[in-house]
Amino acid sequence: MNQPLIIDNKPDAKAIAGIFRAMADTIELNGAGAFGGAFVVVPPANGGEPVHTLILDGSQDPAQFWGILKTKSDIALASVEQVVRNQRGFGR
Numbered sequence: 449m450n451q452p453l454i455i456d457n458k459p460d461a462k463a464i465a466g467i468f469r470a471m472a473d474t475i476e477l478n479g480a481g482a483f484g485g486a487f488v489v490v491p492p493a494n495g496g497e498p499v500h501t502l503i504l505d506g507s508q509d510p511a512q513f514w515g516i517l518k519t520k521s522d523i524a525l526a527s528v529e530q531v532v533r534n535q536r537g538f539g540r
């Protein structure tokens with residue numbers, strides 16, 4: 449995402465909504481594929497980067513969808529936790 453989501457400490461609603469619109473366009477463009485799910489996650493300020501994924505899955509396996517979402521969420525959470533640890537510094 450090249451457009452900032454926060455401007456002057458306030459969420460840029462247009463930029464945030466654009467992420468969801470982009471996913472809608474992606475879903476529509478891939479309409480011929482076997483839809484296996486889609487998600488868009490936009491965290492609050494300083495919460496990390498948005499996560500967006502379209503899954504094209506012939507088996508349309510719900511476990512695969514939730515597994516991918518969980519894995520991406522776990523990665524994002526680990527990244528945020530690392531930033532917090534780095535901000536605390538050593539010996540504090």
